[in-house]
Amino acid sequence: GIQVEQSPPDLILQEGANSTLRCNFSDSVNNLQWFHQNPWGQLINLFYIPSGTKQNGRLSATTVATERYSLLYISSSQTTDSGVYFCAVRGGGSNYKLTFGKGTLLTVNP
């Protein structure tokens, strides 16, 4: 099946810093999503981005499907950005199954 690797596994920032999280995948995809899991365990959808670039406030994401990677940018980080960021993809042969990466644990210190 499709493999998803996220880097870095852990990231510690000071409030106000910028960061880039990366997601590499092993095969072509027709669905790629970024999620944030807050410290209370709630999973929140951030972006649906199988290709191209999207922005939502201080967050933006870019997927280069031909090179099989996606980047999540967080600018001017805040303590509320802390948590785990997951990338999940669906390969072309699967209608329903999303494969998740292991996530990046982000800690933003005040």
Added chain:
Amino acid sequence: NAGVTQTPKFQVLKTGQSMTLQCAQDMNHNSMYWYRQDPGMGLRLIYYSASEGTTDKGEVPNGYNVSRLNKREFSLRLESAAPSQTSVYFCASPPAAPRYYGQYFGPGTRLTVT
């Protein structure tokens, strides 16, 4: 509009006991999913239901059964719980067009099997 709800939020079982995790969505979505999340891992798909009346295995189905009771409800059953099933369980339901709304998750059920 509650989105995706799950019950219970927490549960402790002894090895060999059985239980059913309940999930319901009020968004009129066709698809529903059950995932488990273990420490340091992403979510792994246990079972999914593409539409009412259909269910299919995901990556880690062993030890679980599911029922798509109607369009709203999708339950996950552990017939004989094992310590390896200690995990956090999430139910999810994507709309037909995820490009607009992504995937909605329930709040999770934290299960401990002793």
